[in-house]
């Protein structure tokens with residue numbers, strides 16, 4: 186059926202400025218890391234992507250690595266772009282990333298100019314677009330001079346293949362050094378993509394959020410629901426089809442008694458606020474002004490609807506934040 190976006194799609198979801206740039210992003214963005222490869226039904230994937238856009242989520246995050254197999258999630262998005270979203274391309278912020286391994290070749294991994302720019306060309310073909318809005322180096326590569334990786338990002342912009350550049354998973358010192366190099370090259374660092382949630386406190390512990398503030402780049406936080414651990418879904422058992430059952434990135438072993446005890450307490454707190462734990466967890470990451478957007482995944486349109494309601498609740502009080510600190514212990518359920 187021909188898709189037509191709902192007219193009031195910009196009326197509810199707030200947009201937030203990305204660092205000191207001119208670009209605003211939706212407070213919640215959508216990523217295609219899991220369940221957008223060839224192992225799931227295309228019609229469901231399409232429905233979720235289009236529903237996200239109808240809810241005001243204009244930013245879709247991808248990477249050459251996402252699948253399975255690698256690159257398949259970009260092909261899925263490219264198919265939806267061609268059939269449904271092409272008329273809205275100007276309203277979309279598409280991102281992709283290069284540098285995490287996607288094959289045995291030394292040119293399909295790392296931070297060399299060869300790897301980064303080759304990956305970008307493949308991604309543009311997969312996505313079926315001439316440019317991406319944000320192009321990231323996916324992970325730091327200490328074997329490659331930072332100048333080389335950063336230089337490749339600058340070239341992507343100069344070649345018209347990316348509008349903005351980002352980095353992901355860089356520690357604060359390296360992020361600061363990258364920001365300086367990019368500033369000197371006239372291509373300011375737009376954004377840093379990092380994991381952050383009630384169960385992963387590293388960005389606030391290692392100073393990344395302060396570095397972002399000082400250097401003027403935005404922060405988009407991935408896995409704000411700790412891949413689903415910060416919902417009520419695993420409190421009793423692992424439901425059929427859940428990520429802990431079918432993904433190599435979330436082991437069922439992390440769902441132990443300690444996890445259940447802490448998550449039960451957080452769930453009680455959420456209930457006392459009249460919301461779900463997923464909604465509380467999203468509100469929690471967005472309480473920080475340095476955070477531009479919470480980058481979520483979803484395996485159904487119902488999850489999207491539910492999660493976006495997070496933005497309708499009153500802010501967390503100091504007392505509630507203290508309770509979250511007590512039960513939301515860093516490292517719970519995560520391989521750090």
Ligand SMILES: NC(=O)c1ccc[n+]([C@@H]2O[C@H](COP(=O)([O-])OP(=O)(O)OC[C@H]3O[C@@H](n4cnc5c(N)ncnc54)[C@H](OP(=O)(O)O)[C@@H]3O)[C@@H](O)[C@H]2O)c1
Nearest residue numbers: 216217218407408409410411412413427428481482483484
């Ligand atoms: N830069 C990087 O290195 C990096 C690394 C990881 C991710 N990312 C990006 O971040 C994006 C989001 O990561 P993520 O998927 O881990 O984020 P997440 O939002 O923490 O987890 C999403 C998953 O939680 C479950 N879920 C969501 N809402 C739920 C609800 N209301 N009730 C119950 N379960 C719910 C769903 O899994 P199930 O229903 O399948 O159980 C969903 O796929 C990725 O797609 C990718 O774009 C980047």
